[in-house]
Amino acid sequence: MSNGFERPQLPELPFPVERIPVMLAGLAVAIALVAGALTSVYTVQPEERAVVNRFGAVIGITDPGLGFRIPFGIDRIQRVATERVLKEEFGFRTEGVRAGRTRYSEKAFEDESLMLTGDLNVIDVEWVVQYRVRDPIRFLYRVREPTRTLRDISESVMRRVVGNRLGSDVLTVARVDIQAQARDEIQAVMDQYDTGIHVITVELQDVVPPPRVQPAFNEVNEARQERERTINEAQKRVNQQIPQAEGAALRRVAEAEGYATERVNRALGESARFSAVLAEYQAAPEVTRTRLHREAIERLLPRVGRVVVVQEGGLGPLPLLDLDRALQAEEGR
Numbered sequence: 216m217s218n219g220f221e222r223p224q225l226p227e228l229p230f231p232v233e234r235i236p237v238m239l240a241g242l243a244v245a246i247a248l249v250a251g252a253l254t255s256v257y258t259v260q261p262e263e264r265a266v267v268n269r270f271g272a273v274i275g276i277t278d279p280g281l282g283f284r285i286p287f288g289i290d291r292i293q294r295v296a297t298e299r300v301l302k303e304e305f306g307f308r309t310e311g312v313r314a315g316r317t318r319y320s321e322k323a324f325e326d327e328s329l330m331l332t333g334d335l336n337v338i339d340v341e342w343v344v345q346y347r348v349r350d351p352i353r354f355l356y357r358v359r360e361p362t363r364t365l366r367d368i369s370e371s372v373m374r375r376v377v378g379n380r381l382g383s384d385v386l387t388v389a390r391v392d393i394q395a396q397a398r399d400e401i402q403a404v405m406d407q408y409d410t411g412i413h414v415i416t417v418e419l420q421d422v423v424p425p426p427r428v429q430p431a432f433n434e435v436n437e438a439r440q441e442r443e444r445t446i447n448e449a450q451k452r453v454n455q456q457i458p459q460a461e462g463a464a465l466r467r468v469a470e471a472e473g474y475a476t477e478r479v480n481r482a483l484g485e486s487a488r489f490s491a492v493l494a495e496y497q498a499a500p501e502v503t504r505t506r507l508h509r510e511a512i513e514r515l516l517p518r519v520g521r522v523v524v525v526q527e528g529g530l531g532p533l534p535l536l537d538l539d540r541a542l543q544a545e546e547g548r
Contacts, residue, residue, distance in 0.1 A: 255286040262298040264351045267291075273352055295351035300415060303366055305373070306341030307420065329425065330374050336382035337428075341420040342394075344369045344401065346412050353411030361410045365401075369417070372400045390419050 258281055259265045265277040267284060268291040277292075284290035306328030308320040328339045346365065348354045358364050376397050380389055398417040405412045424432040496503040 255283055257282050257284060257292050259294065262296055263294045264297045266293045266295065266351050266355060268293065273356070276351060293351075293355055295348055295354060297348045297351055300345055300347055302346070303344045303362070303369065304341075305343070305366075305370060306339070327370060330377045332377055332382035332385055333379055334381050334383075337425055338377070338382055338385060339421070339423050339425055340373065340377060340385070341422070342369075342373060342397075343418045343420055345415045345418070347415060348411060349413040350411030353409055357409045357411065361412060364408065364410060365405065365412060368404045369397075369401050372397050372404070373417075376400070386422055386424075390422065394419055 257265070259277055259279045261279045263279060265282060266273060267275050267277060269285070269289060274290075282292075284292060306324050308322070308324070310318045310320050312318065325339070328341050329337060330340050331337055344365065354361050376393055377385055380393070385393065394417050398414055401417065402414040405414060423429065492503070492507075
């Protein structure tokens with residue numbers, strides 16, 4: 216009997232039904248081969264090195280370029296940037312670069328940056344640790360979290376270095392020494408842990424007092440600068456005045472010595488001339504007296520000026536020559 220429904224007729228397949236499992240297995244094998252071929256090739260960038268891990272054991276390091284591995288998870292690749300300079304920031308975070316300017320996070324990381332100095336002052340220290348992965352195998356397998364380890368060691372070393380110095384030195388003249396000492400000590404600890412990290416530099420970005428004491432610190436700093444400026448100006452005046460005073464003293468001494476020599480030589484010359492005249496006078500007193508008188512007249516007459524001669528009884532007596540005044544003028548010259 217028929218219930219009114221007819222069974223649909225299936226279309227005939229172009230191949231026997233028994234071949235379907237074989238075809239599915241072949242398709243799976245083809246897909247596996249294609250996937251294996253695609254996953255067996257990998258690329259390493261120029262700044263990277265690839266660590267090849269087979270069944271959990273490291274079998275080698277691959278240089279930049281095209282590499283081959285056993286697919287299906289047998290060989291695993293871990294890329295490590297060995298030629299790139301990496302950095303860890305403390306006390307601040309860089310968010311990126313926009314319009315040619317570096318943008319920093321506005322969040323304060325005081326748990327990292329606030330430190331106690333040797334004189335029990337609190338300062339805010341921001342710094343950067345630049346490093347490079349020297350050995351990728353040690354970096355991956357010697358320490359569980361090498362980057363976190365580097366951050367913990369850097370913070371511990373920086374706090375100890377800052378804590379052994381005066382706050383004024385940390386804020387002013389000790390920055391270079393702190394950077395060098397922190398870099399050496401961080402590298403020593405990283406080598407002790409065998410992390411494969413090479414610390415390049417430690418740079419202090421900003422070292423300032425906490426915001427609450429910033430105005431007071433600025434006043435103290437201004438007072439110190441004013442003191443230094445006053446000391447420098449005083450030293451400048453000392454350097455100027457002392458050479459001038461020494462030069463003036465030497466000049467006075469030289470002038471006095473020259474004047475003494477001149478007076479002595481003049482006195483010797485006058486005494487020699489007087490002795491010569493005395494000898495002539497003793498030999499011929501009258502002749503010498505007359506000659507001296509005439510020489511004095513010849514020397515004084517040009518200085519008398521105009522001479523007026525009048526007849527007796529006209530304008531009265533007129534002195535023609537004031538010898539006393541002329542002799543006084545000659546002696547004072």
